[in-house]
Amino acid sequence: MVVFMGKKEIDHISRILAEEKIVVFSPYEDEIYSEIEKCQNCSLCLAFCPVFEVTDKFYPGPRGIADELSRDVREFWRASNIVYMCTLCGQCQEKCPVNAPIPEVVVLLRSKIFVQRPDLVPEELKTLLENVSKYGYIFEPMSNEERGESLKGRLEMIGLPLTKDPPLEKGSKIAYFPGCQAETRLLDVKEAGKLVLEAFNVNYGIPEGWKCCGLPIRLIGDSAMADELQRGFFEKIKELGVREVVTTCAGCASELRAAAKHLGSGIHVRHLIEFLFEEVGVDVISRKACNGGNVKVALHEPCHLGRHVGRYVVAYAERILKALPNVNYAGMKGADECCGAGGLLKFHDPTVSAAIRSRKLDVISKSGAGLVVAPCPLCTVNISEGVARRKLSVGIDDFTVFLAKRIYSKEV
Ligand code: SF4
Ligand code: SF4
The missing domain is CATH 1.20.1050.140 (Glutathione S-transferase Yfyf (Class Pi); Chain A, domain 2)
Incomplete structure (x- = not known):
């Protein structure tokens, strides 16, 4: 007998069955897992995975996740030591010839582990969850x-x-x-x-x-x-x-x-x-955001914007920056490379996260820009910390703050 259920019912039943260590997959989840079975083991994704690169191959990379799951998708807990290492940058899926949805699988695996094997969820991530329950935000707010x-x-x-x-x-x-x-x-x-x-x-x-x-x-x-x-x-x-x-x-x-x-x-x-x-519209924006001196600006492309929402948003950001008076837009090779903060890796493994950020800082140094803007506060904080540690002379600004300064202030 086939029973069709909504997400709420599936979540409820999953929780009950979790106590018996029985895993329930929704039709949507089954679809995702079956997509992974298309993996051809070509290894192309490995060349683009930032975690694979900086962990000296300790991390099996997207192919490792795809490979393991295509063999036995139900034993998700075998992947518990790797799924929290993924930054969810999406570079693997973007380059994969069969569009294997590795980031989606990683998120699904984390949700299965959370329900079935909460003992395998890293403690530092549980602390963030407690913050949300206590304050409504992942960080404790200031007084x-x-x-x-x-x-x-x-x-x-x-x-x-x-x-x-x-x-x-x-x-x-x-x-x-x-x-x-x-x-x-x-x-x-x-x-x-x-x-x-x-x-x-x-x-x-x-x-x-x-x-x-x-x-x-x-x-x-x-x-x-x-x-x-x-x-x-x-x-x-x-x-x-x-x-x-x-x-x-x-x-x-x-x-x-x-x-x-x-x-x-x-x-x-x-x-x-x-x-x-x-x-x-760009014309109106550029007429308003006309303050501030000459500055050579590069754009950091957050993974969540460029790959998860869509490349067109990054193209919009470039068009806006290019149109601003006194802003000399500098294309940056590697602008879309992950900064290392995503997927909660910054909290789970700060060392690996910082190693990925270090690659990003190399990209920024080579760009010759005086200022890098990032349309994401998480990336801005992460890259700023790296710039300060390495004592680079480049400035880092959140895109929105940069735009507000061009509109309201004389100093940028
Ligand atoms: S999403 Fe990024 S970090 Fe995760 S496996 Fe793919 S390339 Fe590696
Ligand atoms: S996930 Fe895609 S790119 Fe990676 S090994 Fe499989 S088919 Fe190749």
Whole structure:
């Protein structure tokens, strides 16, 4: 007898069967696994996997994951020592002749391990999950006082004004979603996002009580919690009649967009770059963002934006940068190479993550750019740390902050 079930029912039954160590695969998951069986063992992906390269072949790479799973997909726990090493950069899938969905398999494996063998989930990732349960974000937020001081100092330094958070309400057109990094670490990104939207008279608001987009939760393996958070978020903004989300984070953009589709929410999710390019237009952007001196700028292409959302967003970013007055755009060979922070590798194995970042720093050094902009707060923080450690003279800015500075301040 064949029984058709929805995702909720499958999650519920999976949890019950997990106690008996029985694995349930949804039709969607079965489809993903069967895609892996197409792997031809050609090894092409190995040449592009950053983790394979820096771990001196300890990590078996995408082919190893594909190979192991194509032999016995049900014994997913055999892969537990490798699935948390993947940055989910997607370089393997992009180069694979049969388009084997390695990143999707890695995420699925993590979710199976989380349900069936929680003892195999790395402790440092469990801590991040506890943060989400406690604070709503993957990092513990600063106290109000500390946050106020830090934000004031940072905005004064970069010449941007401090504005209030406008609440999302009935009649708002856009829900602005800053993401955990911008809310708890790179505070100026959230402010810059607001300022850019205001500069172009966008009718937006910030959803009250918004929480993590769900990406880190899904990457730890708790896909049920990620779905629940995302479903709640979409329902809340829909109650206000809002149908569009704009975010300044590459990871949030890719996750919320996929979730909106997967949950059938009818919500349109875009990165700020997409929104500006498609709704405002390059000419208007360049007329507004006309401040600041001459600077040679290169673009870091976050994996979650270029490979997970789509190359066209990176092309939009390039078009915007090329159009800005006094900005000399420098093409960077290796712009789309992973910075090492993705897939939670930065938290799981900081040494391997830093080794991948080191390759990225070589790419940046060779570019000759005076400033590198990254349309993702996670990449910006990660690359900035590397630049400071290596004492490179190049500047690193989040794309949104750079744009806000070109609009509002004289100093860039
Ligand atoms: S997604 Fe990136 S890190 Fe993961 S296996 Fe593929 S190439 Fe390697
Ligand atoms: S995953 Fe793709 S690129 Fe890698 S070995 Fe298999 S077929 Fe080749």
